[in-house]
Amino acid sequence: MAKKAAKGLILVCLQLLLCFSQTNCIRTKGKGGSDDKIKGMFVFGSSLVDNGNNNYLENSTGKAEFLPYGIAFPKGPSGRFTNGKNVIDLLGEMLKLPCLIPPFSDPSTKGSKVVHGVNFASGASGILDDTGFLAGQVISLNQHIRNFETVTLPQVKKQLRVKRRETRKAMKKYMFIVGTGGNDYLFNYFARKGEYNVSLETFTANLTTSLSLQLKRLYRLGARKFVLISIYPLGCSPMLNAMRKNGCIEVMNEAAVLFNNELKSIIDRAKSDMPTSNLVLINSYNIVTDIIQNFYSRGFKDANNPCCEVVPLTQLAGNGISCKKGGRICMDRSAHVFFDGLHPTEKVSVEIATKAFTSKRKTEVYPINVNQLARL
Template identity: 35%
Template sequence: MKINDMKKMSIHIGGYVLIAAVMVSVILQQPELVTGQARVPAMFVLGDSLVEVGNNNFLPIIARANYLPYGIDLNFRPTGRFSNGLNFIDLLARLVNITSPPPFADPTTSGNRILGGVNYASAAAGILDESGQNYGSRFSMNQQMVNLQTTLSQLRTMMSPQAYTDYLSRSLVILVFGSNDYINNYLMPNLYSSSFRYRPPEFAYLLLNQYARQLLALYSLGLRKIFIPGLAPLGCIPNQRATGVAPPDRCVDNVNKILGTFNEGLKSLVDQLNQRLPGAIYVYGNTYSSIGDILNNPVAYGFTVVDRACCGVGRNQGQITCLPFQTPCLNRSQYVFWDAFHPTQAANSILARRAFYGPPSDAYPVNVQQMTLLH
């Protein structure tokens, strides 16, 4: 199985077959857990279900993961993470050597608990306020920015002005948005009109313009180190494979092709922000190529199943996502996808390490490890 190259992407996934052995050895030989002093004082996380840690548990929404078998590999504790175990942000936090930040909506997330950062991510959230509304109430990107400012107002009272400025400039911000603007908006013409109103490039520019405003707002708030992963090859997730549009052994190429403008534009936006904003360190995460490499070379990474979910119902176990108390697959570490939409902990671990240790083709212009060292 190969993912078709995206015409406008600067990284062509097919080319990774030739260098897979080298890349895998570099990434997988790195330590799982960095020990010692924390690399950043705090981590602030904004995004969707790929990085949520439980905010939707406190919201009136059906997009929740607070039931088994979610969390089956976290000592059978469903926390609201859309994973069998840890998600991308948990594993990246380990590498940065800080505790994964608590969910904003949890009433206990206050006082000293917010000093290490807060996670605002909400399943079904998109760049556009309307995206994901079919699931119910959630924190959209704009609302998450409001929530972030609430936290920053509290933090400002907990330290001196100079300490606060230094704290923000050294903290790490992660934003993971865009998937729901496609999966739960543009690719749902029966519920949303966006695909009738915008051609794919026009929709991508709409998203990028909205995204750019908030990326600039982060800088104006005093934050300087900002990591922004792009979109994965969404046409390869079980949910999209389950549509039956593509042959059984292929991804939905038409879905993957429309993502090129967004990913290419986001990388270009990172360049523009770094050039125009003094002291800014914006970094683009090439999730598309990282996931594509895993899907093109699964055995090299220890995977045997790439085309269906470990837990789900129907074609590719992706027509209906993981249901309460459903029995998942036993060999979870060999599956790339946990449910209809999300990677397993094993896949998340690889993505986190590529973001932290990877070359410019994975994290541009520097990786997360390097950005934590810059001042």
């Protein structure tokens, strides 16, 4: 009996050692899946959900692998555009996944490390292939999906020993999280200063049509449980403080609302377009707007300025968004809504993830929450 107990203890220790020894496998509070319903997550999108893919791009200014980014993250700067964990990390913990999701671009993300999911997101990228041109090299959403299809999916099936006809059944245990769209406005439509000879409404319709086709492509590859993250209130970000006189820039918030309404329409059409799928919309626009408008009563002290010292607009490759490498940082990170010129602090991400997982309000999650989706 004692020998069996000792043997069991050794196996547990070896499993823990293996998890800690993997570069990006930082232990969470989970034990291996939400009641065995969810095995992992595949993540697609921009910097709000990127966890280090841009670290491996040589010609990109959209990076966050240096302090003060990651100042509160378990292993320091990782490529996450915030002070600690982002919303993907937090949702993974709530779903009881055993480790944080590894970035696709990390050469070590292969074999058994893909079993609980992979993050394909890239800071400054968008739905459109040319979004992100201001940041140099980025990985577009179309490329995220190609990477999933040609590299990761075959590895997952091999690790799970899944036969071709069983792919869809296996994919039902994974959530496909898509958080993108904001950069298509900030660093494409508005950045081109009138090069687009179409109205905001037409651009939005074309943009969401492209996204709908991309979601259907994932559906054909086996995706069944989708989580779509809406665009934040773009016009209220600190990067636009110089342009903001009273309140937020409404035309940019209008763009976000137009896009988010189309996301809801995609979900409403899903039963006919993707009949065996289930989609959830996390309305981060409403969640973040509520925090900004009621920041003091919500435990924040500053909803307008970044916590970190950002690279000024006048500097080469600077855009007023990214933290300055080794720059100054606010004393109380939990008092700020925004960490840099565009991205929220971990405290805000905690609120978004918590509401996404537990809220019953359709103005925050639609039509059900992430926890309910996990149990379908």
